[in-house]
Amino acid sequence: MVDKKKISLNVNGVTYDREIEPRTLLSDFIRHHLDLTGTHVGCEHGICGSCTILMDGLPVRSCLTFALQAEGKAIETVESLDTNGELSPLQNAFWENQGLQCGFCTPGILMSMKAFLKHNPKPNRDEIREALSGNLCRCTGYHDIVDSVVAAAEAAISSGTAKA
Amino acid sequence: MKPANFEYFRATSLDHACELLRAHGDDAKILAGGQSLIAAMNYRLARPQFLIDISNIDSPSEITDESDGVRIKATTTQAIAEHDPVVRRRLPVLANALEHIAHFQIRNKGTVGGSIVNADPASELPAMSLLLDAEFEIQSASDKQVMAAEDFFITYMTTALQSDEVLISILFKAPPENSGWGLHEVARRAGDFALVGSAAIIALDDGGKCSFARVVLFGVASTPVRATEVEDALLGQSCSDALFAEAAKKVSEVVDAESDVHVTDEYRGNVAEVLTVRALADALSRAQAAS
Structure with a gap:
């Protein structure tokens, strides 16, 4: 059994503190640990692009990133786009x-x-x-x-x- | 969760990564951009016991203009290298090859060094290493060495890198003055791995004869390969479409691919020849424009 790691991630301007297994993909972290289910998971090997999020302003595959690798970065998901329900x-x-x-x-x-x-x-x-x-x-x-x-x-x- | 479990270490520098590798040895893998490794882990084709993450080291991206070429720190992302003004000016063929790697979302994380040590024979950067006589700066906790690209690629996804060694930087040599380049590949969809690729560099002497020729193919064998017989057929000759067509027939000497689910070996051989003619023609017109 691998020990869990403490993680502090900035997603859509909010800092979240959690404990996760190191193998937790950023896509799964966003969906399962933060309940931000707007980020979709399709192929889980980088081909389909459904899980694309922004990391420090650059689009990357959240399924090909471990959540631990995103510490210290600014993450943006689709939930960041609207303003109080008003579409961007x-x-x-x-x-x-x-x-x-x-x-x-x-x-x-x-x-x-x-x-x-x-x-x-x-x-x-x-x-x-x-x-x-x-x-x-x-x-x-x-x-x-x-x-x-x-x-x-x-x-x-x-x-x-x-x-x- | 798709990947198997592992223990995670975050390196603060490449020196630190070497220390961690010495401590954990054969069961450890270096994690850089992760664009190949994490996909393989999601499939559980790779199940490393320890991951040493070098994606958050201090100053991961460094590109240095050196007298005989351009040195790129291994952890530099493909996107940064692709858009770098020094790379675009001195190594335009490398900039073009980088644009062929997957999609921009992948290049934002995938690293130059990661693609080289992954050594997929259909990928662009191992081929560019051969084309541009690259020198690899390699380090372990106790040793440093420089290895030529031609000695590095052993077979499919296998390099001369030992389990305690880390690729630190790559020196891509600038091609001769007034040379031109060509690069063509065929893939099933934009961004896919190439089924076949061919890259060429040509330079002309004052009399218009071919004074330098370099031809590298990828996707046609267990490693990228230099087509030296094609090069020999060009040196000292007056370049023409007819010469290129004749010389390109010699790519069959290096095409050593078996038929697979995508295409037959015969198709690969034919496409390798056609793409080599096109790469040479592009290289010639760029060389003529440059001189």
């Missing part, structure tokens, strides 16, 4: 353009696109498709997702803010 411009663009069907892949896509639009605020459709290639969606054929990202970029530009 990025979320709203997905709502308006039907950028999802079942929604399973959506949290990972939103977190990937949040970082992508910050890095590239005026992307063309090819760049968006390339950026989406690390997130699998089996419902939509991606067309409406690309539309949603285009709309999010335009909304951010017209509102004079790069914030997605």
Whole structure:
């Protein structure tokens, strides 16, 4: 039996103190220990992208990260996007353009696109498709997702803010 | 929880990691970006008893412009190397290869050194190590050594690195002045491991003849391989499409892949030849533009 380790993690601006087995994946920690179930777990080997979260602002696979590795980092999950129930411009663009069907892949896509639009605020459709290639969606054929990202970029530009 | 249990140690530096490795030896694994290791642990293909985490050491990313090339600290993430201005200026083929590794989410955590010591024969960085005559700085608790890339890769996922040794940094040598490069790979989907890849560097002398040629293939054998017979067929010759087509036939000397669930060995051989012609053509046009 391996001893549990104390861990202190900053997730969405809140510091959580827990005791976990070292093998606890960040994805499982977020879902099972913090009850933040917006982060979805699909393939658990880094391919599908559903579990993508931001670590110090960069999108990474939470299923390919041990929770202990995230100590000292700022973690952001999909629950950080809205403001008191009001959708962020990025979320709203997905709502308006039907950028999802079942929604399973959506949290990972939103977190990937949040970082992508910050890095590239005026992307063309090819760049968006390339950026989406690390997130699998089996419902939509991606067309409406690309539309949603285009709309999010335009909304951010017209509102004079790069914030997605 | 998918991975088997292990005992976790957080190294504060690569020196500290060497000490921890000496203490725990064969049952310990170094955890850097974890983008291959944690996937293997989730499958329980890997069940290390001890993990030594080097992902939170002080100043993990260091890229140094040196006279004969660019030195990259092993723990530097692939994303940082990919966007680094020194890498992009002096080693554009390496910058391009980095863009082919999986997806940007993976490159944000995956490390340059981690991909090299993982030694997947279909991955880009071991091939780039051969292409760019890389020197590996290797350290244990009691010893330091420098090893050439050509001596490092033994077979599938197996290197000359001993169980108490850590890869510290990689010196990728800059190719000759006025050279050009080409890199092509075929994968089933964007971001997948290459089924076959081919990379080339060519330089021309004042008379327009080939004065330097380097060709490396990946995904075609148990390690990345230099196609020296292709290189020999180019040296001293006037480059042309016809010469490249003839020289590329010699890739069959190094293609040693068995058929697998993805493709047949015959397909791999054909694609290796075609991609080598394309890589050489790109290298030539870049060399002509540079000189």
